[in-house]
Amino acid sequence: MKSPPRWIVRWLEKRLDHRLFDEIYGDLLEDFHRNSTKSHLKANWLFVLSASGYVRYQGLHKISSTPNSNAMSLWQNTFVSSIRNLKRNKLHTGISLLGLIIGFAAATAIFQYTLFERSYDSFHRNADRKYRLTHTFENATSITENATTYLAVKEAIAEVPEIRTSTHFLNIDASIRVDDNIFTNQDMIATNSDFFDVFDFNILSGQIDDLNKPNFVAISETTATTFFGSSQDIIGKQVEIQNLFGLSLNVSIGAIYQDIPENSHLRADFIFPLSQLLTIARNGNFFGNIQYSDLVWRWFGYPTYIEIGEGDSKDLVEQKINSIISRFREPYNAALNQKHSVWLQPIKAIHITPGVQSELKPNNDVAILQLFAAIGFFILLLAWTNHINISTARAMTRAKEVGVRKVLGSDKRQLQLQFLMESLLLNTGGFALAIGLLFILGPYIEGVVAIPFFGNLYQNYGLMTSLFAMVVVGSILSGLYPAISLSNFSLQDTLRGKLKHSRRGTTLRRILVIVQFSCTIFLVSALFTVQHQMSFMLSADLGANIDRTLLITGHSSAASSSTYRSRMSAFQNELKLLPGIEELSISSIVPGIRNGFRVSTEARNGEEAGLFVHRSSIDEEYFDFYDIELIAGRSFHSGQDIDGTTLIVNKKTTEELGFESPELALQQPVIFAGIEHKIIGVVEDFYQLGVQQAVEPISFTLDTAYAGNYISLRTSASNTSAIEQQVQSLFEHFFPDSPFTGRVMENVFMDQYNGEEQFRDLFSMFSIVALAIAILGLVGLSSYIVSQRMKEVSVRKVLGAHDLQLFVLLNREYLVLSAISFVIAIPAATILSSQWLDNYANHITLGPLHFVVPLIIVITSVFLTTLGYTIKLIRVNPATVLKQE
Amino acid sequence: MKGTNLGELEELILLSVANLAEQAYGLAIRDFIKERCARSVSISTVHATIHRLEDKGYLTSRYDNSSAAERGGRPKLIFNISSAGREAIRVARDQRNNLWNTIPSLSFNIALT
Structure with a gap:
């Protein structure tokens, strides 16, 4: 116990x-x-x-x-004189305090952020025993991992005795009509009620078992409010689902569940019964002649989760699952010449592991979180360094106070207590103010990181207790040096005023300044690299022209129906007549959208094969529209290529297939799903997603029927909003039941970089905080140096030193310290920056610029900060200073 | 007579002890007040008050060793209300009832709107 x-x-x-x-x-x-x-x-x-x-x-x-009255009065006296001392030196108390406040606030925010990111999915019961089946595919050329698996897996592995509960679901896409309103942006999944056995999301009202019956759905509390204005008394109400596999149907609300917390990797606003979805899929003719028993082992896209019993071996369960899956999948794998396996990924680890394909939310990387935590400690270190620097510097001028106290009979312990008390007061005060500051700034910071995590900061007892413990330990450590060195002064020296101008403590101070400068140079250098890489990515040549492009989303699920097709072509003809539109192209996929249609080429005559190639359907204008350069062969002609067996591929595909030049690939066959295609043209590589991803093999077929997913429009003016409205009214005229989605292509592309931009914003914020603290400390330090070197400078002036000589003399120390810090910081910055850059398929190369610029920035800011004090020193009138003695 | 009147918290605690009949010790009293009066009182306040009431003679106490296991072997100090204590809460109730009964009904109506 x-x-x-x-x-x-x-x-x-x-x-x-x-x-x-x-x-x-x-x-x-x-x-x-x-x-x-x-x-x-x-x-x-x-x-x-x-x-x-x-x-x-x-x-x-x-x-x-x-308490005995003597001891009490000692404490009281120490407390009172600490307060007086702190008050007397307003500037330096202020600087120390400000540094500590900023430092504590930034560190608390950082730790809170990293803890929040690490808390993902730990709120489920027995979270340690819950796993996701993450899939690994392996073929001749690549290994890919995917968050989803086959439809049949969940039932097939039910025979494994260690599995206590299991669930799977499928992401679906449809719009919901409630009375006269149509909602489109719901995160919809199809699953069974066992979803709520594995995951702990509370049911607020209704029966979750209804989810196993047809025509009942479950919705989240927020969705309920969006649909009906309130989440009360809506069980049994009807909504219409539109465009679910091309169908529309009426369903009743069966249950309402509590919103899925922000710190879960799952997303679901609307849950449809999976059993019903499968019935719809079987009855509708979506899968051709494939037998259902076949289909379940080929239909991919089901994230599958299990909970194993207490004390059961994860490795053993993994083995059993793999042997079951490989038994069933064997015939298909042989045909595709691929291998695959499943590994159990703990659900608590999903969010902080670099994401695999088909993740529901962007993942964070534990390495980045560690980096942020390290910056948090850096910032704390900088704040305390300031505090130590200022208090040691000030200690020299307090020598006389120490002397008088000693004469009056105070012993070493009492003197030390005095200095420690001051440090403790400053630190705890700073901490309290920092928490207050965070309370006020919380909403702004939440805006930057887009995570609502400050709500639980004040209930986070663990974080609060450990931070407060750190504050206490830190204040004792930072008060210790001045306390010990000062109480050791000899009585005679202090009273004769000898120590006032001595240079004791300078070595320590120099070391601390080096620590500060190194941290700062490191952060500025890293920040410079991050900024540079970001602007490189944002301005990189994509190989495709996306200027002035408006993107309209059509409805792929209805694309095969002939009425839809004829309406679509009528719509296109009308669009071409609009005055603001220069060009138009339709396609199944466009740059900036992840291409999920990816198939394996098949072996022919026993040759080596099995290359995964993305497939897309386009019209004749596509390459002209996006300025994608044709480097060999010819483009599509609607007269010649109508049967869909001619193929244009990108250069990467020809390289992966082993052709030495694009020309050699022309007229060569490629087999997809048993059908032979012929390569008739090769286009230059372009970036389907951002430049952070390597170029992947991609192929194009001429097929305007299935190309109805996206309509790209080139507008004549760069301001697209006026044209967008005309397009929208036209769209609503032709497709009155479908919601209109029009987006500016550049924004679609920018969404790729959301994660990076968030990282950059956080990183800049923290680095600026660190820099601010360092500069604050420098201000405090230089003002002391002025008072200490007054006499030295006066004597030099009397002996005939020029202003310039004095200027060099006074700045030499900082220059030397900067140089030493530079030598320490740059190797660390180089190693970490290049590690970070390796995450990107295309990245900048680190050059001297990345080290020289931070050095110049740091030296310039040091110089500017101290300039005022330096000038004050140089201008000093020797007569006034020297006549004092 | 001056000095026998109860403070508000004292009254609350005496009533709780009477309610808890033979089960009244510090923690139980705190929880009882929290549960029934929706008011959270710190344990130290409860202890200070019950000992003050004991000094005044309103409470009697005895040690109870029956459930010492989860208390690190420490006994419970069970409090019981003495006849003086019973008298004190009765007086307090009478004083209040007396005042309540004479509130003119008009002021009620105004207070309730």
């Missing part, structure tokens, strides 16, 4: 009347054990809080336990 902290128990025992102690401690202990079933840390915290409450009640104290 756990027990409360010993120190507080001893403290309590010492103070409380011994007849009452047993009773009170017994009560507290009982309460503690009750609380600790939930959280040990919280129980500890509450115990300390309750126990400290007894200080108020003298009636419960030992008769002799009232």
Whole structure:
């Protein structure tokens, strides 16, 4: 059984009347054990809080336990003189305090952010025993991982005894009509009620078992409010689902569940019964002549989750699952010449592992979180360094105070207490103000990182306790050096004023300045690299022209119906007549959208094959529209290529297929799904997604029927909003039931970089904070140096030193320190920056610029910060300074 | 007579002890007040008050060792209300009832709107 902290128990025992102690401690202990079933840390915290409450009640104290008046007055006196000392030196107290406030606030925000990111999916019961089946595909040329697996897997693995619960789901796409409103942007999935056995999302009303029956759906609380204006009394209400596999149907609300928390990797606003979806899929003619028993082992796209029993071996379960899957999949794998396997990915690890394909949310990388945590510690270190620097510098001028105290009989311990008390007061005050500051700034920071995490900051007992412990330890450490060195001064020296101008503590100060400069140079250099890479990616040549392009989304699921097709071509003809539109192209995919249609080429005559190639359907104008250069062969002609067996591929495909030049690939066959295609043209490589992704093999077929997914429009003016409205009214005229989605192509592309932009924003924010703290410290330090070197400079002036000579002399130290810091920081910055850049398929190369620029920035800011003080020193009138003695 | 009147918290605690009949010790009293009066009182306040009431003679106490296991071997101090205590809460109730009964009904109507 756990027990409360010993120190507080001893403290309590010492103070409380011994007849009452047993009773009170017994009560507290009982309460503690009750609380600790939930959280040990919280129980500890509450115990300390309750126990400290007894200080108020003298009636419960030992008769002799009232503190002895001498000891009390020592504490009081120390406290009062600490406050006075801090007040007397407003500038330096202010600088130290400001540095500490900024430092604590930034560090708290960073730690809170990293903890939030690490808390993903840990709120489920037995989260440690829940896993996702993550799939690995392997063929001759590549290995890919995917978050989803086959439809049949969940049922097939039910025979494994260790699996307690399991679920799977499918992402679906449809629009919902509620009365006269149509909603399109819901995250929809199809699953069974076992989804709620594996994941702990509470059912607020209704029966979740209804989800296993047809025509019942479950929706989240927010969705309910979006649809009906309230989440009360809506069980049984009807909504219409439109365009679900081309069908429309009426369903009733069967259950409402609590919104899925932000710190879950899952997303679902609207849940449709999976069993019904499968019936629809079987009855509709979507899968040709494939037998259902065949289909379930070929239909991919089901994220599958399991929970294993307590004490069961994860590796064993993994083995069993793999042997089942390979048994069923064997015939298909042989035909595709691929291997695959499944590994169990703990659900708690999903969010902080670099994402695999088909993730539901962008993932974070644990390495980046560690980097941020490291920056958090850097910032704390900088703030404390400031504090130490300023207090040691100030200590010299306080030598006389120490002397007088010694004469009046104060011993070393009392003097040390005095300095420690000041440090403690500054730190705890800074911490309290920092928390207040975060409270005010919280909403703004949440805006930058787009995560609502500050709500639970103040309930996060673990973080608060450890931060406060850090503050206390930090304040003692940062107060220790001045405390020890000052209390060791000899009485005679202090009183004769010898120490006032001595250079004791300079070495320590120099080391600390080097620490500060190194951190700063490192951060600025890394920031420069990040910014450079970002602007490189944003301005890179994509190989495709996306200027002035408006993108309209059609409805692929209805594309095969003939009425839709004829309406579509009428719509296109009308569009071409609009005055603001220069060009038009239709296609199944466009640059900026992930191409999910990816098939394997098949072996012919036993040759090596099995290359995954993206497929897309386009019209004749596509390459002209996007300025994609044809480097061999010819483009499509609607007269010649109508049977869909002619293929244009990108250069990457020809390279992967082993052709030495694009010309050699012309007229060569490629087999997809048993049908032979012929390569008639090769286009230059372009970036389907951003330049952070390597170019992948991609192929094009001329097929305007299935190309109805996207309509790209080139507008004559760069401002597309006026034209967009005309297009929208035209669209609504032709397709009154379908929602209109029009987007500017550049924005579609920018969405690729959301993760990077967030990283850059956070990183810049933190680096600027670090730089600000460093500059603050420098201000404090130089103002002391002015007062210390007054006499030296005066003597030099009397002896005939020029202003310029003095200027060089005064700045030399900082220059040397900067140079040393540069040597320390740059190797670290180089290693980490190039590691980061390796994440990108296309990246900048690190050059001298990345190191020289930060150095110049740091030296310039040092120079500008100290300039005022330097000039003040040079302008000093020797007569006034020297006549004092 | 001056000095026998109860403070508000004292009254609350005496009533709780009377309610809890033979089960009243510090923690139980705190939880009872929290549950029934929706008011959270710190454990140290409860202890200070019950001992003050004991000193005044409104409560009597005895040790109970029956459930010492989860209390690290420490006994519970069970409180019971003494006849003086019973008298004190009765007086308090009478004083209040007396005042409530004479509120003119008009002021009620105004207070309720």
